[in-house]
Amino acid sequence: MAFGAIIIGDEILSGRRTDKHLSKLVALLGARGLKLAWARYVGDERARLVDTLRQSFATGDVVFSFGGIGATPDDRTRQSAAAALGVELALHPQAEEIMREKFGSEITEHRLRMGVFPRGSEIIPNPYNQIPGFSINNHFFVPGFPVMAWPMAEWVLDTRFRQLHHVDDYVEAAITVWDAYEGKLIDLMEAITTDYPDATLFSLPTVVEASGDRRSIELGMKGPRASVASAMTRIKTEVGARGYAWQDKD
Structure with missing residues (x-):
């Protein structure tokens, strides 16, 4: 099962x-033995947002969407999700109940609008201010707002996808090779790639001119633990036999 964002x-763009x-x-997924397959950034323009969500729904992936679910005119995510699915918007009964309890006599139509979701949605509890998010079609x-979004994402991962935690035999490990050029290690990289076809090698050099740091290469592997x-x-x-100093990457 692939995860996307x-x-x-x-304001991001x-x-x-x-x-x-x-x-x-990425960190929340990694702590549970999961990994992110893809991510997209998109602005608040309705047509582009509808198109993005339509494509995303078609993947069948598990997708976390951050932003745009408020009730101000520039918040268009709820409406765009409904349009992408071809369903109507409706006030979610459980969301209405939560907000009426929260606001009491100060409840307004504007506040209730934050509980209007695509028909068929389920709510995502918000431990910060109780105004729920919603889920539909994975x-x-x-x-x-991170203070709300991140605990809500954790709740989703720990309640809806606990069965997937640490199921895959997947780890990552790397070392920092000091004062090395990639060109001097390509033969080693090619040999490792050939001899370990079930794992993936990665190489991330430091561009000294840009960073001002000591030249180095982060050289590592990801895949089955063994x-x-x-x-x-x-x-x-x-790497040691070739005279390079190295240290484990945290």
Whole structure:
């Protein structure tokens, strides 16, 4: 089962806000032995958002969508999700109950609008201010505010997908090779790739001119635990034999 992310908001694309959801979702998934397969950024333009969600629903993937589920005119995610699915919007009974209890005599039509979701949706509880998100067709829509979104995403992973936690035999490991050029290690990389076909090698060099840091390469493997362990032992031995200093990557 693949996991994807859609991060919504003109403020992200314009640079007024810096996205923090992508790295956090990767961390939340990784802590549960899961990984992110893809991610997309999209603004608040309705037509583009509808098209993005239509494509996303068609994948059958589990998708976390961050942002745009409020009730202001620039929040269009709820409406776009309904349009992408070809269903109507409706006030969710459980969401209405939660908000009437929260606001009491101060409940307004504007506030109730935050509980209007595509028909067939289920709610996602919000531990911060109780205003729920919603899920439909394995898509999980949460606010753009991290203080709300991240606990809600954790709740989804721990209640809806606990059976998938740490099911796959998948780990990542890497070392930092100091003062090395990729070109000097390509033969080693090719040999490792050939000899461990069930795992994937990765190489991430430091561009010294841009960073000002000491030249280095992050060299690692990802895949089944036994293959990764064996490959990394071989990589460390060969890198040391070639005269390079290295250290394990946290």
